[in-house]
Amino acid sequence: MADYVASVGLRVRERRERFGYSRRVLAERSGVSQRYLAQLELGSGNASISVLRQIALALDCTVGAFVDAPAQDSDAWQLARAFREAEPALRKSVLDQLYAASTAAARAQRIALIGLRGAGKSTLGQGLAARLGCDFVELDALITERSGLSTSDVMAVYGQEGYREIERAALLDFIDSTDRAVVAVAGGVVTDNGTYAVLRARCQTVWLRADAHSHMERVRLQGDTRPMAGHPAAMNALVTLLRQREPLYAQAERTLDTERGSPADSLRELVTLVELAGWSAPATD
Numbered sequence: 258m259a260d261y262v263a264s265v266g267l268r269v270r271e272r273r274e275r276f277g278y279s280r281r282v283l284a285e286r287s288g289v290s291q292r293y294l295a296q297l298e299l300g301s302g303n304a305s306i307s308v309l310r311q312i313a314l315a316l317d318c319t320v321g322a323f324v325d326a327p328a329q330d331s332d333a334w335q336l337a338r339a340f341r342e343a344e345p346a347l348r349k350s351v352l353d354q355l356y357a358a359s360t361a362a363a364r365a366q367r368i369a370l371i372g373l374r375g376a377g378k379s380t381l382g383q384g385l386a387a388r389l390g391c392d393f394v395e396l397d398a399l400i401t402e403r404s405g406l407s408t409s410d411v412m413a414v415y416g417q418e419g420y421r422e423i424e425r426a427a428l429l430d431f432i433d434s435t436d437r438a439v440v441a442v443a444g445g446v447v448t449d450n451g452t453y454a455v456l457r458a459r460c461q462t463v464w465l466r467a468d469a470h471s472h473m474e475r476v477r478l479q480g481d482t483r484p485m486a487g488h489p490a491a492m493n494a495l496v497t498l499l500r501q502r503e504p505l506y507a508q509a510e511r512t513l514d515t516e517r518g519s520p521a522d523s524l525r526e527l528v529t530l531v532e533l534a535g536w537s538a539p540a541t542d
Contacts, residue, residue, distance in 0.1 A: 269294075287315035363459075364458070369440050369442050371446065371465070376467055386438070393440075448505065464509040464511070473491070
């Protein structure tokens with residue numbers, strides 16, 4: 258029984274870390290105390306079904322994700338037992354190495370383009386996907402598909418916090434169901450630490466960089482005058498926003514300066530960047 262409890266705790270911890278949640282955040286979202294979560298993850302707490310359900314709801318999964326038990330002669334069972342008996346520092350080191358090894362190759366095949374509106378995420382994203390022979394999606398469209406509402410309506414109905422939760426859930430669904438794709442991500446995703454951590458951990462991230470004047474002009478040329486409507490200081494606001502977010506965008510794995518050359522030049526450079534970061538064509542028979 259102790260080995261089984263340890264395997265449940267291991268699965269809870271792995272799921273929590275996939276979301277980029279600390280124990281404190283998961284405790285707040287699930288209503289389960291940090292102390293109880295720590296005991297559960299370390300294999301010394303025997304959680305009831307109702308408690309596991311609270312945790313599962315907070316981590317957007319079912320209780321079955323935690324309690325399906327592996328056979329006692331399986332590698333998973335042996336790993337859970339060894340993990341429970343190891344020193345804390347060794348447990349952390351092993352988990353870090355296993356996670357890095359299992360995700361490094363996969364993350365390179367999911368390419369996330371980030372940046373402010375007008376960065377070229379849709380244009381370059383569609384061109385990149387065509388070159389790589391994979392799907393192109395926009396996270397905003399996934400949010401609409403999941404919620405049944407436009408992104409503006411999601412914000413109006415659920416507020417900023419609710420919007421970010423739906424955004425994170427849509428991103429995780431995309432990651433869990435997609436091996437190879439290019440995804441354009443809304444510029445504000447970098448302000449949510451948990452979602453941005455998941456994005457960087459599970460996708461190859463590229464910041465499409467441009468100055469504020471280029472962002473504004475590209476949006477205007479697309480026929481979208483909303484940034485300027487009734488807002489004479491729109492440019493100053495955009496400059497300030499870009500300055501605030503630049504340190505966050507700079508955490509992306511790669512940066513592409515779209516000020517240099519034509520869109521075709523930017524696309525060629527983008528293809529080179531993602532290939533250097535580990536993208537590879539699928540094997541053919």
